[in-house]
Amino acid sequence: MRSTLHVLSVALLSFVVALPLAAKPPIPAAPVAAVAARPPGAAVASAHSLATEAGLDMIRQGGNAFDAAVAVSAVLSVVEPVSSGLGGGGFFLLRDARSGREVFVDARETAPESATPEAYLDAKGDLDRDRAQNGPWSAGIPGLPAALVHIASTYGKLPLSTTLAPAIGIARDGFPVYARLEKGYASRSKVMERYRGTRAVFLADGDAPRVGETLRQPELARTLALIAQKGRDGFYRGDTAKKLLAAVKEEGGRWTAAELAGYRVREREPLRLNYRGWHITTAPPPSSGGVALAEILQTVSGWDLAKLDDAQRTHVLVEAMRRAYRDRTIYLGDPDFVKIPLARLTSPDYAAGLRATIHPEKATPSELLSGQPAPLEDDETTHFSIIDADGNLVSATQTVNLTYGSGMVAPGTGVLLNNEMDDFALKPGTANAFGVMGFEANAPKAGKRMLSSMTPSIMESSDKLTVLGAPGGSRIITEVLLGILGYDAGLSAQQVAALPRIHHQWMPDVISAEAGALDAATVSALQAMGHKVNAGESTWGNLQTVAWDKRANTLEGGTDPRNPVGKADVLVQAQAPR
Known part of the structure; x- marks a missing residue:
């Protein structure tokens, strides 16, 4: 099986267009296909x-x-x-x-x-x-x-x-x-x-x-x-x-x-963020998912992921995951009981500061990220x-x-x-x-809601709209993250649902990967950077997604092949005028 990041890389690179070496007469732009007003x-x-x-x-x-x-x-x-x-x-x-x-x-x-x-x-x-x-x-x-x-x-x-x-x-x-x-x-x-x-x-x-x-x-x-x-x-x-x-x-x-x-x-009110032309709507606290997604996506937006090799790309993603999960542990809980610095945690400026702490060729040991003092639903x-x-x-x-x-x-x-x-x-x-662990922000009190990783999300660009989410405990967040990156790379709904998975959650300080998600060369390169890698874990998660292509006006669904009883289906309907 090809690595997760290799699959994403190939798709991303397919969108890279070479610039002309010399000036040429302008080519008339092709007419832009109209987008459908609503799904079929x-x-x-x-x-x-x-x-x-x-x-x-x-x-x-x-x-x-x-x-x-x-x-x-x-x-x-x-x-x-x-x-x-x-x-x-x-x-x-x-x-x-x-x-x-x-x-x-x-x-x-x-x-x-x-x-x-x-x-x-x-x-x-x-x-x-x-x-x-x-x-x-x-x-x-x-x-x-x-x-x-x-x-x-x-x-x-x-x-x-x-x-x-x-x-x-x-x-x-x-x-x-x-x-x-x-x-x-x-x-x-x-x-x-x-x-x-x-x-x-x-x-x-x-x-x-x-x-x-x-x-x-x-x-x-x-x-x-x-x-x-x-x-x-x-x-x-x-x-x-x-x-x-x-x-x-x-x-x-x-x-x-x-x-x-x-x-x-x-x-x-949902959380909202932008990533490479996508408007993403996702889960606010007491879910930790949206905050972590915002931190990770805005942190990695400083790199052109398509131009990095598999090891570098995995390194960047893991370092962003590490920092987001550390903040999950310390700051997040039920917003009806805990004051959460939400604006700061989801700010592009905060993400830029996190990005500046990532060494391009060395892992950051999780114990060196302050956790004072210093948080998985199951699959x-x-x-x-x-x-x-x-x-x-x-x-x-x-x-x-x-x-x-x-x-x-x-x-x-x-x-x-x-x-x-x-x-x-x-x-x-x-x-x-x-x-996963936590501190006072996620301590139990009567009527309080426990912190979650569930991350139901919607992402929309000028010509595509997708709905996605997954189980997998604290790994939910990184499953949805990889799904977002997959859609951004041009993958279909079913390809997104099937993507091999990697994960890091600050503590324990280890990259978890499904068997085949990272090839041997990538694992060796990551280890040389100082990462600990468990590259042979059993599969996890059960991502379910649907997508609407607004230009072709077509619908598709993707159901996780890890779950043989799942189903994605489309019902085409005749539409009455509004």
């Missing part, structure tokens, strides 16, 4: 074919991209319990075509009042990782159900009874178990089988899920039906809420009815991208954090609870399950 139809890319089909079905029924998003999100909550669900949360980046307004819907989970830092320490004062990652203490107050209701009522055209119908039917009738579900259950079975609600779902036929078997979730179907009938109150109050509270209490946790009923999504997070015929856009990433979240299903609800509390800095300076 709709495109949906998600991590499961059933979710993609549900989204396109909403379009066929007269819905818009936001209705499709509710359907896709809900179906993923049924067919990807390994990745996301009603017991988790997510971020939804929306663009309304008619008004041009872009909004970031923050449905991140919140900390319950009981979740003090002291509650996660053992008798020796060390972080109790079992409590932080498994069972009720690991779970924040879920946000996804509130997001579905909010998006449907505020931006959609169809009732929840329509948009949730596919998920209700699939939960009731079942779907075929696929390899990732079986493998994920095997890795978490000892934890999951502690809880009677989990056993009732996943051991209903007497043994663990196996590929090809049908997984039915009738209690989850009932919970979804209550949301369809009653909106927020179908989850955060009433019968479902009582069962959630009872389940948490039964297993030793402490939630209150008031904090469950009080959960609300937040609408936030099992999920993402989907949507565009409709009016030009409405959705880029959404949702999660329960680790594989199968906390491992605990609340009996009578079918709801698998998240374990997002591990994304807080439960003990300052102590790494979480994925080796």
Whole structure:
């Protein structure tokens, strides 16, 4: 496999035009092709074919991209319990075509009042990782159900009874178990089988899920039906809420009815930046993704990446990643609780200062970057991208954090609870399950949202518009970064989704690379610069993207080949005049 940066380099170099050696008569410019006012139809890319089909079905029924998003999100909550669900949360980046307004819907989970830092320490004062990652203490107050209701009522055209119908039917009738579900259950079975609600779902036929078997979730179907009938109150109050509270209490946790009923999504202003003619709209805090993207892209904009060899290009990108992730650790958290120097961190001038600290031929040891004092959702997070015929856009990433979240299903609800509390800095300076750490800015407090890496994004130039995002924990940011660079290099949506991946996150001080992402010569050159390189990691992530070529007026989708059950599809529609 050719290296990631080599693929990008070839594409970038294809745009380099040689200047004439002598003056020649001017050549009349070719007429510029007109750009289409709106797309020729709709495109949906998600991590499961059933979710993609549900989204396109909403379009066929007269819905818009936001209705499709509710359907896709809900179906993923049924067919990807390994990745996301009603017991988790997510971020939804929306663009309304008619008004041009872009909004970031923050449905991140919140900390319950009981979740003090002291509650996660053992008798020796060390972080109790079992409590932080498994069972009720690991779970924040879920946000996804509130997001579905909010998006449907505020931006959609169809009732929840329509948009949730596919998920209700699939939960009731079942779907075929696929390899990732079986493998994920095997890795978490000892934890999951502690809880009677989990056993009732996943051991209903007497043994663990196996590929090809049908997984039915009738209690989850009932919970979804209550949301369809009653909106927020179908989850955060009433019968479902009582069962959630009872389940948490039964297993030793402490939630209150008031904090469950009080959960609300937040609408936030997205982050925006420019890179080489692209206008990029992305995630603000409590996601760290947009800030890190802004730092990295603006830092590397000082180099012509197409003119660097693979080793130099990787070096520059890694050094920019290193600095952005260091700032993530120190400064970022929930903006409702922490004052974040957002303007400074996302400023081109700040990026220029970072750029000046990068030696062109030597790695900067991470320990030399001040970290005073001195932060990964798992790959099992999920993402989907949507565009409709009016030009409405959705880029959404949702999660329960680790594989199968906390491992605990609340009996009578079918709801698998998240374990997002591990994304807080439960003990300052102590790494979480994925080796990232944090300090006071990301410490837990009642009602506070834990820092995330989810980076749903939209990028647009004069002739192209793309929607993209990915799972992968702290590696989400660098997956989206490489996707942006891939589109900038002229790659197709499917080529962008398939790009090999590299990553650096300040600590630990190592370049992570999928097998084949960096060739042997590049690895040797990087090592000579002082980089530590792990060039043989297994694949990660699950990027989903759609793109509209405004000049050709064509749509395309790209789904990550690392995930065999994903699907990107296009629905061409006859358009009525506006």
